[in-house]
Amino acid sequence: MSRPAVPFALPPWLAHALRAQRGPVPWSAVVRGTLAAGPLLLAAVLLDRTSLGVVAAIAAMLAGINDRPGSRRVSVRRLGLPALAGAGGLLVGTYAGDHVGAVALTLLLTGIGLLAGGVSAIGPVASAAGTQVLVASAVGAGMPVPEAGWLRAVAFLAGAGWLLALRLALPTPGAIAGDFRFDGERDAVAAVYDAVADLLDAAGTDDATARRVALTAALDHAQDALAGPRLRRYASSSAERRLHAQYAAALPLGEAATALAWAGETVTGRASEAPRRLAAAVRENTHTGPLPAPNRSGPALRALDDALLRAAEAFDQGNGGDLHTRRRSARDLFRLTFGAGGREYGLRVALCFGASAAVAQALHHSRWYGQHAHWYWLPATAVFLVKPDLGPLASRVLNRAAGTVLGALLFAGFAAVLPRPEGLIALVAVSGALIPVATRHFAAQTAVVTVLVLALVMVGGEPQASASRIGETLLACAIVLLVGHLPMPGQRGGGVRARVSAASRAAYAYLAHVLRESHDPDPATGPVTIGSGHASREPAADSRATRWTLRREAYRTLAEAHAAIVLAAAELPALARHSKGADEVVATLERLVDATTACAVHLDDSGRLSDSDREQLTKILGELETERERTRLRLPELPLAV
Numbered sequence: 001m002s003r004p005a006v007p008f009a010l011p012p013w014l015a016h017a018l019r020a021q022r023g024p025v026p027w028s029a030v031v032r033g034t035l036a037a038g039p040l041l042l043a044a045v046l047l048d049r050t051s052l053g054v055v056a057a058i059a060a061m062l063a064g065i066n067d068r069p070g071s072r073r074v075s076v077r078r079l080g081l082p083a084l085a086g087a088g089g090l091l092v093g094t095y096a097g098d099h100v101g102a103v104a105l106t107l108l109l110t111g112i113g114l115l116a117g118g119v120s121a122i123g124p125v126a127s128a129a130g131t132q133v134l135v136a137s138a139v140g141a142g143m144p145v146p147e148a149g150w151l152r153a154v155a156f157l158a159g160a161g162w163l164l165a166l167r168l169a170l171p172t173p174g175a176i177a178g179d180f181r182f183d184g185e186r187d188a189v190a191a192v193y194d195a196v197a198d199l200l201d202a203a204g205t206d207d208a209t210a211r212r213v214a215l216t217a218a219l220d221h222a223q224d225a226l227a228g229p230r231l232r233r234y235a236s237s238s239a240e241r242r243l244h245a246q247y248a249a250a251l252p253l254g255e256a257a258t259a260l261a262w263a264g265e266t267v268t269g270r271a272s273e274a275p276r277r278l279a280a281a282v283r284e285n286t287h288t289g290p291l292p293a294p295n296r297s298g299p300a301l302r303a304l305d306d307a308l309l310r311a312a313e314a315f316d317q318g319n320g321g322d323l324h325t326r327r328r329s330a331r332d333l334f335r336l337t338f339g340a341g342g343r344e345y346g347l348r349v350a351l352c353f354g355a356s357a358a359v360a361q362a363l364h365h366s367r368w369y370g371q372h373a374h375w376y377w378l379p380a381t382a383v384f385l386v387k388p389d390l391g392p393l394a395s396r397v398l399n400r401a402a403g404t405v406l407g408a409l410l411f412a413g414f415a416a417v418l419p420r421p422e423g424l425i426a427l428v429a430v431s432g433a434l435i436p437v438a439t440r441h442f443a444a445q446t447a448v449v450t451v452l453v454l455a456l457v458m459v460g461g462e463p464q465a466s467a468s469r470i471g472e473t474l475l476a477c478a479i480v481l482l483v484g485h486l487p488m489p490g491q492r493g494g495g496v497r498a499r500v501s502a503a504s505r506a507a508y509a510y511l512a513h514v515l516r517e518s519h520d521p522d523p524a525t526g527p528v529t530i531g532s533g534h535a536s537r538e539p540a541a542d543s544r545a546t547r548w549t550l551r552r553e554a555y556r557t558l559a560e561a562h563a564a565i566v567l568a569a570a571e572l573p574a575l576a577r578h579s580k581g582a583d584e585v586v587a588t589l590e591r592l593v594d595a596t597t598a599c600a601v602h603l604d605d606s607g608r609l610s611d612s613d614r615e616q617l618t619k620i621l622g623e624l625e626t627e628r629e630r631t632r633l634r635l636p637e638l639p640l641a642v
Helices: 012-018 027-034 037-046 050-066 072-099 102-120 124-142 149-169 173-177 185-202 208-226 238-263 269-284 299-317 330-338 340-365 377-386 393-417 422-438 442-459 466-484 494-519 540-569 573-579 582-606 611-631
Strands: none
Touching: 012 393, 027 050, 027 149, 027 422, 037 050, 037 149, 037 422, 037 442, 050 072, 050 124, 050 149, 050 422, 050 442, 072 102, 072 124, 072 149, 072 208, 102 124, 102 330, 102 340, 124 149, 124 340, 124 377, 185 208, 185 238, 185 269, 208 238, 208 540, 238 269, 238 299, 238 540, 238 582, 269 299, 299 582, 330 340, 340 377, 340 466, 340 494, 377 393, 377 466, 393 422, 393 442, 393 466, 422 442, 442 466, 494 540, 494 573, 494 582, 540 573, 540 582, 582 611
């Protein structure tokens, strides 16, 4: 009797290394990349300021890596803040490289790595800023540029600022189709209504959980697109206020759809038709017309019908709406930077960055480089390998090594046939155009960046350096693999634990508010008791606004925790084991937030929790307590007396 064939599965760390993102070619970003580094370098060469042109092109390249899809308003923060941080790092690195010895410089770079690593735990933009601080400080300390440090920093800002100016000025497909002021905002808000419709279609099926996760992602994206930096506190134009109102109107729809999915109730296609019409109205900037109404046979369906009526009114009036974002306080930022996750993050980055800088300094002063003065490549390479939020360590090491070898070999071939400097400048422009496409896979991005950087080095007057680039990259890979797996003080997996802890605090805060709406007459008297007989309500509008803000925060932090767990699970087993069991805790927290959302809908409908609601909440809270003890994750204490 033959045994059934066992399906072959790659280990997670290798599967992650081979995985690439998919999607349409971002032609607008390709155009910006073509017009960024290459033209800047050409202008500098023509003005006989080649070295400053190289610095500006490096800044434009780093900004191009951060130039991801999103609205113009988001791009100001996503490109601008890292550029400012990079200019500061370049300034510090330049003066340190000119005035301190090798040992002091290594210690300074290690300290910068510790701070930048801790700050990177705040979020993606802070992480990009930390990356540019580290890369620019190494480049500033090691790159032989005759100009003063402040002039290098100005050139760096000019390079990144040029790409940002292109991002703000050039039209994109989304802007051409509608109002030029909006680039991605309409599509982001429309995608929320489409996600609500998809969740309604999936209610009562096995796809409901995946569709709810997609709704969370759509809401996060729309919220970020609308909540970027602005000169005024509130939306200044009627079109923008209308778009804010359309986003706010989607929140009660999402709440009702989540409640239906949690209850496992199958709804008719008529229920999802209205959100799809609303999505089309947002994209085309038109009126909604008559909307089909669902039946009102249950609390969630009645909530859906009420939400559709409010959405129709919001679309007609467009008086603006709250984005329901929670601003992080200085205390929150301090806790993220110096908490368990930030400390582990910072220590890991500092050790890898400092060790690579020390090895590079030793090799440089021992003349291993010969006449080349680019020792900064080693610590700069380590930065892109060690940042935990950029991907699993093993995956990045494999892709970095493969991409560097491929890029160096390609450049060696180009350098042998291209005229100088015009051919190399054209190669820089082509590489800049390819970066937005290459960011889908780290090996491809590395290959393109390697070609671009080697071309810049040759334009700057240094000889062809493909062989040394390969050797330094492989050495950086070895250093990061070794240092990244060294025993660390404290409990490992701090990044995942910090994200899970933040998600649990947000989930408990949301649950406490929903229960307090009806059951606790004085929230300051103590913990909420499920099933208490008191009834006291805040004003409906204020209560719902607070509730939607807390719900958005709960789902957002859960998504961040899930992303951190997925990355940690793709590490080598020696690191992945430290986050084992965290995925089960997050899944239970998601069930708790879903159940809380259903309870909120029931409270709006009847003013009280049913016995079934209380039993479900009590059961899930008990499961969380059990998982907390089993996984030894340091979750906050339950704020509810069950």
